[in-house]
Amino acid sequence: MRIALLSYSTKPRGGVVHTLALAEALADAGEDVTVWTLGRDGDTGFFRRVDPRVTVRVVPFGAREGEGVGPRILRSIETLREAFDGRAYDIVHAQDCISANAAGECVRTVHHIDRFTTPELAACHEHAITAPYAHVCVSGAVAEELRDGWGIDATVIPNGVEADRFERAAADVDGTGRWRDELGRYVVTVGGIEPRKGTIDLLEGFALRERDPELRLVIVGGETLFDYRDYRARFDARAAELGVEPVVLGAVEHDELPLVVAAAEVFGFPSTKEGFGLAAMEALAAGVPVVTRDLPVLREVFGSAVRFARDRRGFADALAGALSEPDRHRERGRALARRYSWAGAAERHRELYRRLADPARARGGHAVGSTTTLPSTARSSSCATASPARDSG
Structure with a gap:
């Protein structure tokens, strides 16, 4: 399978560590994996060396003097969206709210659920929960929060550990x-x-x-x-x-x-x-x-x-x-x-991807990996006006 994993940063945060480890384990299992991310602060690569079997695409994202959190979030989404084309992949898997908003139709890992006060961020997180067609959680407790709050049934796949x-x-x-x-x-x-x-x-x-x-x-x-x-x-x-x-x-x-x-x-x-x-x-x-x-x-x-x-x-x-x-x-x-290995986590992801990629299980006529985007006039407002009652990290 051609798999795209999307993240929001090259820095050593938990979701980024997860993305790279999963990508390498999937590549080790024989999958064709590309990781997409934003290169902040002039970064052209990740905080560590990545297995060369994983293709890395870093989209430049320069700083802007005086830019607030909300505008920076919206610009992050727009920058990644403009560079990424999901039609090249069988599976598009976003690992955070920024990449989920940028990717179009995708699988989403919800690592944890949180509350934010910045309206743009809160609304973008809400959209990043409700828009994906399939969800993964790394623990049953978070999957239960997703079910109770949104009526979404997620596949639970725990993290691996080195x-x-x-x-x-x-x-x-x-x-x-x-x-x-x-x-x-x-x-x-x-x-x-x-x-x-x-x-x-x-x-x-x-x-x-x-x-x-x-x-x-x-x-x-x-x-x-x-x-x-x-x-x-x-x-x-x-x-x-x-x-x-x-x-x-x-x-x-x-x-x-x-x-x-x-x-x-x-x-x-x-x-x-x-x-x-x-x-x-x-x-x-x-x-x-x-x-x-x-x-x-x-x-x-x-x-x-x-x-x-x-x-x-x-x-x-x-x-x-x-x-x-x-x-x-x-x-x-x-x-x-x-007990927790990345090889085991990767195999469970592969099982999920195979189910999702099965044409007989396609959702509503949409091909897995296709990209759907809002009209350019509505993209920013889609995040700024959605209900911020709940959001996810």
Whole structure:
């Protein structure tokens, strides 16, 4: 099959990591896969090397001085839409709201469901849920939200995990030792400082536990389309009030990330919305204790392999427990991470694609992979006027 996977960025965000790993696993299974994305900030390729069996198409997307979030979202959709032609593919699979709005008729993976206040973004997310002809969710909990909120039945295909990569990092004494020499003992979180990641809750939980002056809080990542400067200012002010000096590493090189995670004492995962929790699953593969927010989706995915917390006091207690009993869930966590492979995820996607591509199951006379677009005069307004009551990330 000729398969197009569409993403919105070349940066190391969860959906982009998912897209590349799935593309490579599909190519490994013999499929003809092309990944389409937008090249922001002058990017001409992804944050890491991509298997050459996967064709990569990066559409240039330059910055505009003073452009707000809403206009940037609409311009992102228009730019990708103008470059992409779905008629070249048997399956078009969008991985986020921007690419789903740009792709025309497509399959859509809904990684998690969220709320947004920017009207253009909220409405575009709504359209990106209702317009696709088939849906994938990476957990049953998110599929249930989709069913309850929109009456949509999604196919549940969990993420894969590069468990071997993180297990190798844990065994790399020199690599992890290098990070421990630089940072000392630390709790790490991946995802940056932003509201959905719940970073302030982790900060406060870190400060509430019994103080250990040698333990640090380290924050990795944070590439985003959105403007979270107000939240970052609140985070910095709260850190100063609490007397905590977090180490904000920002983006870390792809080959270094497993080492940073594996060298940590505990992995904190305070996200308020998740579809699967890939970063936390990678930490389990590295043998690092995980403390995560108590969400139905994370209960479903992680079971008894992690410690759960509901609020800052809960995070403080869970962090203390993980620090005092680091081995308690280690083997259980590693065994869980090994259960999820990208090869398995790719095969389940192939089964879905074959069903969708079967002419006998075609929807309403539309060929799979055909592209439908709104008239040029209505494209932007279609996102700006749809109901923003619910939206998806």
